[in-house]
Amino acid sequence: MTKVNYIKIAKKAASTQINELKKINKIFNKTFIQAMNTISNCKGKVIFTGQGKSGKCAAKISSTMSSVGIPSFYVHPSETSHGDSGSIQKKDILVVISYSGNTPELNNVLKYANRFGIKIIGCSSNKSSMLLKASDVKILLPKVKEEDP
Numbered sequence: 001m002t003k004v005n006y007i008k009i010a011k012k013a014a015s016t017q018i019n020e021l022k023k024i025n026k027i028f029n030k031t032f033i034q035a036m037n038t039i040s041n042c043k044g045k046v047i048f049t050g051q052g053k054s055g056k057c058a059a060k061i062s063s064t065m066s067s068v069g070i071p072s073f074y075v076h077p078s079e080t081s082h083g084d085s086g087s088i089q090k091k092d093i094l095v096v097i098s099y100s101g102n103t104p105e106l107n108n109v110l111k112y113a114n115r116f117g118i119k120i121i122g123c124s125s126n127k128s129s130m131l132l133k134a135s136d137v138k139i140l141l142p143k144v145k146e147e148d149p
Contacts, residue, residue: 023142035121035137039070044091046072049080051105054097061095077105085112095121099144101129110134 039046046065048058058074065072075087085108088094094113098106101124113120114134122135125143132138 020142020144027139027141031137031139035139038093038119038121038137039095042091042093044071044089044093046070046093046095047088048072048074048095048097049077049106049109050097051077051103054099054103058095058097061097075109077103077109080109080112085109088113088116088118090116090118093119093121095123096131096135097123098129098131099125099141101126101131103131106131 046062048062049055050058055074055076062072062074073087080088088109094109096106096110101122107130110120110131112118119137120135121137121139122129122131123139123141124131125141126132127138127140132140
C-alpha cells in the first residue's frame with residue numbers, strides 16, 4: 001500500500017488557492033465599483049443566473065445576499081424560456097455568471113433582459129463573449145489555471 005503525503009497535498013491545494021485569490025484581487029477596479037453601485041441602487045431584486053458550476057456559484061451568492069437582507073433569488077437560465085422570465089422585472093438587476101460567456105442557455109435570458117431594459121452585470125473570463133457584449137456592467141474574471149494531470 002502506497003503511503004499518501006496528505007500534508008504535501010494540502011499545501012499544494014492551499015498554494016493554488018492563494019495564487020488564484022491573487023488573480024481575483026485584480027478585478028477589484030472601477031468596473032467592480034460600478035457593479036456595487038448598480039446593486040446598491042437597485043429598486044427591485046438582484047437576480048442571479050448561470051449554467052452548470054457557474055449556476056451553483058450564482059445560487060450561493062444569491063442565497064448569501066438574501067441572508068443579509070438584499071432581496072435576491074436565483075433563476076435557472078433554461079427555465080426562463082419556459083415562463084420564469086416573468087419573475088424578472090424592469091426594476092431588477094440581472095447578474096449573469098458564466099466562465100466562457102457563450103453558454104447557449106443564457107441566450108434567452110439575455111435577450112429578455114435587453115428587450116425590457118433590465119440592467120445586466122455580466123461576469124465572464126472571455127472579454128469577447130456574448131455575455132459581456134450584452135451586459136451593462138462587464139466584470140472580466142481571471143482565467144482558471146489548468147491543473148497538472
